[in-house]
Amino acid sequence: QVRLVESGGGLVQSGGSLRISCAASGGSFSSYGLGWFRQAPGQLREFVAAMSSQPGVSMHADSVKGRFTISRDNANKILYLQMNDLKPEDTAMYYCAAREYGWGSSAIQYNYWGQGTQVTVSP
Numbered sequence: 641q642v643r644l645v646e647s648g649g650g651l652v653q654s655g656g657s658l659r660i661s662c663a664a665s666g667g668s669f670s671s672y673g674l675g676w677f678r679q680a681p682g683q684l685r686e687f688v689a690a691m692s693s694q695p696g697v698s699m700h701a702d703s704v705k706g707r708f709t710i711s712r713d714n715a716n717k718i719l720y721l722q723m724n725d726l727k728p729e730d731t732a733m734y735y736c737a738a739r740e741y742g743w744g745s746s747a748i749q750y751n752y753w754g755q756g757t758q759v760t761v762s763p
Contacts, residue, residue, distance in 0.1 A: 642751070
């Protein structure tokens with residue numbers, strides 16, 4: 641059983657930066673595809689970024705491309721999302737997710753989810 645715990649969220653001003661983390665326990669972290677998703681109140685959960693188990697292979701949603709960067713530390717079983725130049729529209733609950741096979745932007749294909757960390761960006 642894989643457990644994912646997010647941390648690092650908070651309140652930041654527009655244009656600021658934040659790094660959120662996702663610590664994993666159990667399972668075979670280094671072999672999993674990993675992803676970040678977010679959900680704002682009243683909206684559907686949306687894809688933010690994903691990373692393959694292969695080093696350096698990742699993808700980011702167009703809305704965050706050039707501002708956000710996903711990365712992973714397999715030795716310590718941690719997934720990161722570095723967020724720069726934050727905008728009020730980035731305000732959401734951010735969730736990390738893991739999947740045992742493959743990787744990508746489809747939330748339905750992820751097997752494990754964390755409880756989320758709130759990111760709020762003030763104007």
